[in-house]
Structure formats: structure tokens, C-alpha cells
Amino acid sequence: MAARERVAVLDDAAVARALLPRTSVVTEREESPGVFVSTDGPTSSYRRVVTVGDAEADGRRRVTQRVDIQPAIPYWGWFFGPPLVNHLAKIGGPDDKVPMWFPPDHMDERATATLSRLGVMAFVLGYGATLLTQSITFIAGEFGADKGAQGLALASVRVDILLALPLTLWADRHGRRRLLVGGTIAACVLTALGALAPSLWLLTGAQVLARAVINASIITIAVMVAEEMPSGARAWSTSLMSVAGFFGGGICVMLLPVADLSDRSWRILFVVPLLLLPLAVRAARGLTETQRFVAHVENRTERVRPLEVLRTHRRRFLLLAASASLLSVFATPASQFLNEFLRTERGFSGAQITLFLTVTSIPGGIGIVVGGWLAEKGRRLVGATATFVGVGATVMMFISSGAGLYAWSTLASIIGAAAVPALGVYGAELFPTEARSAANGGISFASRIGSVVGLVFAGELGDRIGLPRAFAYLAIGPLILTVLILVAYPETAHRELEDLNPEDTALPPTG
Known part of the structure; x- marks a missing residue:
């Protein structure tokens, strides 16, 4: 108190x-x-x-x-509690302006506590989701893998979505919470198995299993946020989940100097999720099933058929699936080859890579939060602008060196990150409760296709003409996406999910 x-x-x-x-x-x-x-x-x-x-x-x-x-902010009260308390302590009027760091909609006790606990799960999953990306260049050092082998390994692990898809279907039938809790626990254990891998390809196999449950769990978090948060706080809440995952990935970045100690020391990073497991289990105890899923189950009169439901939303699904693929064909290889680019083409050591990623990536958290706040006023303009500028700055980063390398990377981090909440919330908003997880699983599948194409293209072409030129070609995908956002995306800010999906069961009134 x-x-x-x-x-x-x-x-x-x-x-x-x-x-x-x-x-x-x-x-x-x-x-x-x-x-x-x-x-x-x-x-x-x-x-x-x-x-x-x-x-x-x-x-x-x-x-x-x-x-x-x-x-009502468990786990994150040390960060968000003081500004909230100080704001409420001010002497003012009944309708004083809501601060920019707070959503432009009421967050009740349940929503706030749920968001806080989901943030813990996102933090833990964020570490596992980032691990292979950040450590692949050090893993390659032990196993003697060139850029082509790295690209093939990173592309191969994308088949995890084939295992994640059934899990998302399961969540539409049996509930969000059960999938998230079980998936997070399994993710920590399966990720730790990578520390025992005797070859790059066995490590890739272990990562396929781990990343399958990681991605299914991350999809479930996005769905739970959409189903539990008020209509004027969904993008803002999505931005906070992204920041929480960003913090988890940041732990991995901070540990990169450990991976640089010897050829085998990267294995230590794969054991860390076991240390995070107790935190996830504790946070999971306070999570409840989403109100919208409960209402759906109580009013369900026949067996759930998510794939049949998706057929009636074919246009929305194809739009978002194509968008995910167009973005991933650039974003995934740009992220996953960055450490390799810094180490081999700019001569960075592990410590220098850590410093670079820390200095240039931390401002991205600002972009995510501001992007989430702006997206509550309108999704499309924020998403299109952030995508266009972010991709352009990333291309400039790969052709720069010295101070320019840092400057362009920071700009790409801040502006590009604003697209995450503005576009990421669409997947959960545009589909009914009965098929919400399955739809997002399918969109993730399309994203993986784009990732595989981009990784193979960047890996093979990078060995021939260099990564900077390879990424200039790959940037065509996000540029097409920018046009799609402006001409084909609906505006969903401040619209209830039941308004966007009339077939859903309306929530009972509260209070």
C-alpha cells in the first residue's frame, strides 16, 4: 500500500x-x-x-x-506503480487528462493484473524466442558452419509452425490459459535440451520443438490480450507485451559475452530458461481463462470447427497472411543475420555486439510503447509509416559503418518498432473467438514461409554479393505491405471485438 x-x-x-x-x-x-x-x-x-x-x-x-x-500490478509494480501512484496523488479535477503512458480507456483491476501476469510469460518466452537468433554466429563457430549453413539452419527451424498450428487449434477448443501455462513450462525445458546438442542439426531439431511451443504460447498471449483488454487499450497492451518480450530477449543479448568466452560457452545461454521457469509458474497461478472464451463455451451448442469458421473470414485471413509473409521476408533475415554481419563484415567481438544491440535496441522499447499509444487513435497510418521508415532505415544500416551504423540502427529500432502493436493487434481483432487462435496460427505459418524464403535468399546471396545488397532486394516485400495497409486494412481502434465479429457472444454487462 x-x-x-x-x-x-x-x-x-x-x-x-x-x-x-x-x-x-x-x-x-x-x-x-x-x-x-x-x-x-x-x-x-x-x-x-x-x-x-x-x-x-x-x-x-x-x-x-x-x-x-x-x-493491481503484480511483478511489474516496481516500474509502473510509482508513476501511477504519483499521478493519482495529484490534486486536480474529475476528468484530468490521462497521462500518455496510460491507455485512453479504463483498465480495471482484473485487466491490469492479467496484463501484468501475461507480461511475465512474455518475458520468459521472449528469451527463448530470441536465443537462437542471437547465438547462431557463436554456435557456428564451434560447428564450423558458414553463412549458407546458418541460413539453412535458421530456415529449417521455421518448420516449428507445423507443430504450433495444432496447438493453436487446441487452444480454440480447450482454452487459452491451459495452452499458455503448459506451453511456457515446456518451452523452458525443451530450450535447455539444446545445451546438450552435439551438432548444429541436432540443435536445430531441439529448437524446432522448443520454438513450436514458444510460438503457440506467444500467439495465445496475443489472443488473451485482445479478449481481456478494453477496446481502447488493445494496441497499447500489445505494445507492453512486446516490450516484456523485448526485455526477455535483452537478457539474452546481455549474456552474449558469455557465449564469446570459448567455442562451447554458448551452451550456457540455453540453460538460462530453467532459471526463469519458477517465475513463470508463479505468474501462471494468478491467470484465469479469458471472459470471452468462457462466454463462448457457455453458449456453444456444437463442436468447435475453427477451420470452417475461417472460411467465412477468408478475405481477412488472406490479407493478414500475405502481410505477414511480406514483412517476414525482410524482417526475419535482417534480425537473424545482424550478429553475423557485425562479426564478419564489421569485425565486432561478442562484447561489441552486445554493446551495439543494447545501445541501438533499447530505444525500440520507446517506439513500441509510443506506437501502441498512437495506434489507439488509428492503426493504419501508424502501421504504414512505421513499416516504410523502419525498413528503409534498416537497409541504410547494412550499408553503413561507424557512427552511421549506430544512427540508422537506432532509427530503425524506434520507428520500426511502432509497427509492432499497430499491426500485431489485427490478428486477434479480425477473427471470432471460435477461431481466433487458429487464425493467428495460420498467419504465423504464412510468416514462416516468408521467413524461410528470406533466410535462404539472404544466406545464399549474402555469400555472393554481401548482405547489404541482399537486404536491399528483400525490402521490396515490406514496401508492398505499406500499400496494402493503406488501401485494404480496416480501422479497428476503439471497436469492440463483438462489433468486428458479430457472430461472437456478447459479454454480460459488468457492475
Whole structure:
């Protein structure tokens, strides 16, 4: 419980405003004169007491306000709690402006706590999802693999989606929570098996299994966010999940100097998920099934047939599947060959790669959060602009060196990251509950196809003409996507899922 007391000398109009129930970040109810409690908001306990003193010589009054708050933010309260408490402690009016770091829609206790716990799962999964990408150049050093072999290994591991697809279908039939919890636990264990691999190809096989459950679990997080968050906070919440995954991947980046200690020390990085497993299990205990899935099950009258449902949403599915493929044909190889490019074409050591990725990638977290906030005002313009500028800056990075390399990479990180929440939320928004996970699994499959094409192309062509020119050719895909976003994507900001998918069961009213 946090307590804050503020004192201000106010005129009569400001005093009157301070004595009204708030309606912005929290919705208050006046319990007694000058005493307010929350009926809706991101807190598990909230009480505001306003005391007004006698008039001073100039007619103004001394107002003392005490706020006792318990933010409903498990695990992340150390980061988000203080700014929330300080904002709510300010003396102001009932409809004071919502801060930019908070979504432009009400987040109640359940939504806030659920988002926090999903963030922990995203953090753990983010490490596993990033691991092979970051360590492949060091793994290749032990096994003597050239760029072509690395590209083939990275492309081969993309068949994980063939195993992830049945898992997403299972989630549409049996529930989101069960898939997410079981998948995260399995991901940690299967990733650790890679530490025992005697060859690049056996490591690739272990990663196929691990990444299958990782990707199915990440898809499930996106679905749970869409189903649990209010309509004006879905993109913003998606951005926070991306940041949480980014932090998990950041742990992997920070450990890269360990992989550079010897030819075999990269194996240590594959054991780390076992250390993160207790955190994931603890967070999972507080997760519940999504309200929309529960409502769907309670009103279901026949066996779930996700693939049949998708046929009635064929146009939406093909649009998003094509988009995912066009983006991945560039984004995946650009990400996965970056360390190889830095090590072999720019002469970076493991420590220098870590420094570069840290300096240039951390600002991407800002781009993700700002992109999520802007996307709540409109998805399409944010998504198209971020894609176009981000891809262009990435191409410039690969043809630069010295300070230009850092500058272009940072710009690509900030601007390009804004596309993640703006576009990522569409997959869950445009499909009904009965097929939401399956649809996103299919979109991920299309993304893998683009990834495989891009990885093989970049690997083979990179050995012949160099990675910079290879990525200039691959950038054609995202440029086509930019046009698609502007001319074919619907606007979904502030629209309920039941509005976008009329066949869904409406949630019962709350309160």
C-alpha cells in the first residue's frame, strides 16, 4: 500500500473540482463528504480523502489530499506503480487528462493484473524466442558452419509452425490459459535440451520443438490480450507485451559475452530458461481463462470447427497472411543475420555486439510503447509509416559503418518498432473467438514461409554479393505491405471485438 499526501492553496472553482469524483484513470464513488473510493480502475485498493481548510486572506483555501493506493500490478509494480501512484496523488479535477503512458480507456483491476501476469510469460518466452537468433554466429563457430549453413539452419527451424498450428487449434477448443501455462513450462525445458546438442542439426531439431511451443504460447498471449483488454487499450497492451518480450530477449543479448568466452560457452545461454521457469509458474497461478472464451463455451451448442469458421473470414485471413509473409521476408533475415554481419563484415567481438544491440535496441522499447499509444487513435497510418521508415532505415544500416551504423540502427529500432502493436493487434481483432487462435496460427505459418524464403535468399546471396545488397532486394516485400495497409486494412481502434465479429457472444454487462 502506497500513501501520498499533497497540499495546495486553491480558489473556489479548483476546490470544487477537487471535491468531485474522478472519472479518468480511476472511476470514484463518494463514500462520505470528501472521501472517495474506486469503483473501477487499475488498483486493488484505493481511498482518497480531501480536507478543505478555512479561507485565507485572499479568499483561497488550503486543500490537503491524502491518497492510499494499492496498484493491481503484480511483478511489474516496481516500474509502473510509482508513476501511477504519483499521478493519482495529484490534486486536480474529475476528468484530468490521462497521462500518455496510460491507455485512453479504463483498465480495471482484473485487466491490469492479467496484463501484468501475461507480461511475465512474455518475458520468459521472449528469451527463448530470441536465443537462437542471437547465438547462431557463436554456435557456428564451434560447428564450423558458414553463412549458407546458418541460413539453412535458421530456415529449417521455421518448420516449428507445423507443430504450433495444432496447438493453436487446441487452444480454440480447450482454452487459452491451459495452452499458455503448459506451453511456457515446456518451452523452458525443451530450450535447455539444446545445451546438450552435439551438432548444429541436432540443435536445430531441439529448437524446432522448443520454438513450436514458444510460438503457440506467444500467439495465445496475443489472443488473451485482445479478449481481456478494453477496446481502447488493445494496441497499447500489445505494445507492453512486446516490450516484456523485448526485455526477455535483452537478457539474452546481455549474456552474449558469455557465449564469446570459448567455442562451447554458448551452451550456457540455453540453460538460462530453467532459471526463469519458477517465475513463470508463479505468474501462471494468478491467470484465469479469458471472459470471452468462457462466454463462448457457455453458449456453444456444437463442436468447435475453427477451420470452417475461417472460411467465412477468408478475405481477412488472406490479407493478414500475405502481410505477414511480406514483412517476414525482410524482417526475419535482417534480425537473424545482424550478429553475423557485425562479426564478419564489421569485425565486432561478442562484447561489441552486445554493446551495439543494447545501445541501438533499447530505444525500440520507446517506439513500441509510443506506437501502441498512437495506434489507439488509428492503426493504419501508424502501421504504414512505421513499416516504410523502419525498413528503409534498416537497409541504410547494412550499408553503413561507424557512427552511421549506430544512427540508422537506432532509427530503425524506434520507428520500426511502432509497427509492432499497430499491426500485431489485427490478428486477434479480425477473427471470432471460435477461431481466433487458429487464425493467428495460420498467419504465423504464412510468416514462416516468408521467413524461410528470406533466410535462404539472404544466406545464399549474402555469400555472393554481401548482405547489404541482399537486404536491399528483400525490402521490396515490406514496401508492398505499406500499400496494402493503406488501401485494404480496416480501422479497428476503439471497436469492440463483438462489433468486428458479430457472430461472437456478447459479454454480460459488468457492475
